[in-house]
Amino acid sequence: MNISFFGACREVTGSCILIETENTKFLVDCGMFQGKSYYKNLDNFPFNPEEIDFVLLTHAHLDHCGRLPKIFMDGFQGRIYSTKPTKDLTEIILLDAFNIAKREKKPFVHPLCKEKDINNLMNFFTCLNYGEEREINDCIKIRLRDAGHILGSSIFEVWVKEEGITKKMVFSGDLGNHPNPIVNDPEFINDADILFVESTYGNRLHEPKEQGEKILIDKVKETINKKGVLLIPVFALERTQEILYRLNNLFENENIQGVLVFLDSPLALKATQIYKKYFSFFDKEAKELINSGDDIFDFNGFEIIRNNSSKAMESDNPKIIIAGSGMFTGGKIGKYLKRYLGNPLANLLIVSFQIDGSIGRRMINGEKKINVEGKKLEIRADISTIFSFSSHADYAMLLEWTKKMSPKKIFVIHGEEDASIYFANAIGGIVPKINTIYNF
Ligand SMILES: [Zn+2]
Structure with a gap:
């Protein structure tokens, strides 16, 4: 079989792997390039989309599903395999990306794509449960496992039979942290011949969870004491729900009062509604809270901004404002930065990965002046992470997860170059080159 990589090699966006067997061609993910690589989305695929039999999502x-509209517009007519929540979330994520491109007058991944094309794409999904095996044809079988x-989110196990020999491939997708609230811990896989593993944090260890929880409590209390503003930029998927879940616990268990919490992110609101629809996918603790009657995404003082963003601005201090996007690209966070970044009573709490060169990374690195949406801002707010x-x-979790499988061949993908190389060296893997064919 031939294996080629068309994104997320020595970078974290644009995930797209092509597998060509004797009689089948399929992709694992078809993601968008983001940040400074965005314009690579406009390049033609280096393969014929009409010849792709199916996609595993x-x-x-977005960096895993964002070029799906493009592959359809270019002639792909096969099935997309994923879980049900992935299908529902993909629809709102793609529509949001489409509308952002329109608003910002930048090209979408395909110039002819319309909103109805994205809606239509949803008809091509085949949804599976975790653990369910599916024979896609005589030579290929798949199974989804929980990536947490x-x-x-899924890990894909794929069995490919060629010339009477079966090889097992495992695609980590993005592998979760553990223990994380709401979602389950990532499942461990016992065996693989060929492993494709992400390496976003391939050279770093996370702080202990308790440290992060303490920072969150301290910042909330500090904001209340100094009658200030706490800004928390979030990604619409997972991080928003996780922050709401943590604040829900904090407000209900630590008797926090006297502060309003606003969520200003239409996309996060839609995503939270999808989360609520699929609570059977939640972990044990979240299910127990729900079964005890708690709405894990709601608490005293919590308010959703539906159309009027000035409401959060005009409300008295102290207040907490949660807004997208987590990496300061688009979303509502820009206008809050413009309003509050120069205010010493404000705290900006960065809770998400910040890509190299991004506004967030530069603020973390101590830059005191920053350009936001064309406006130069002096930073007087407190920045914490x-x-x-x-x-x-x-790194430690990736290592433990990978070693369990003892794979014969390991491709280390989806990481900035130094992170991927560091992790590949630790596990005897290789960091593939983009647009290059590897044969097995
Ligand atoms: Zn991801």
Whole structure:
């Protein structure tokens, strides 16, 4: 078989792997390039989309699903295999990306794609449960396992039979951190011939969870005491729900009062509704809370901003504002930064991975002046970070997860170059090159 990589090699976006066997061609993920690589989305696929038999979609993050509309517009007519939550989340994520591109007057992944094309794409999904095996044809069988990264995220086990010999491939997708609230811990897989493993945190260890929880409590209390503003930029998927879950626990168990909490992210609101629909996918603790009658995403003082963002701005301090996006690209966070970044009473709490060169990374690195949506801002707000809330496994977890399988061949993907190389060296894997064919 031939294996080629068309994204997420020595970078964290654009996941797309092509597997060509004797009689089948399939993709694992078809993700969007983001950040400074965005314009690579406009390049033609280096393969014929009409010849692709099916796509395995690990999860609904844009860097894994974002080029699905493009592959359809270019002639793909096969099935997309995923879990049900992944299908529902993919629809809102793609529509949001489409609308952002339109609003910002930048090209979408395919120039002819319309909103109805994205809706139509949903008819091509075949949804499976975790643990369920599916023979796709005489030579290929798949099984989804829980990756514990975001709701519905999957590891794919794929058995390929060629010339009477079966090889097992495992695709980690994005592997979750553990223990994380709401989602289950990532499942361990016992065996693999060829492993494709992500390496977002391939060279780093997360802080202990307790440290992150303490920072969150301290920042909430500090905000109340100094009658300030706490800004928490979030990704709409998982991080929003996780922060709401933690604040719900904090407000109900630590008797926090006298502070309003606003969520200003239409996408996060839609995603939270999908989370509520699939609570059977939640972990034991979250299910127990729900069964005891608690709405895990709601608490005293919590308010959703539906149309009027000025409501959060005009409300009295102290207040907490949760807004997208987690990496300061688009979303509502820009206007809050413009309003509050120069205010010494404000705290900005960064709780998400920040890509190299991003506004967030530069603020963490101590830059005191930053350009937001064309406006130069002086930073007087307090900047703090929590990295232990990451929804990615860290180096230690990746190592433990990989070693369990004793794979014969390991491709280390989906990481910045230094992270991928570091992890590949630790496990005897290789960091593949983009647009290059590997033969087995
Ligand atoms: Zn992801």
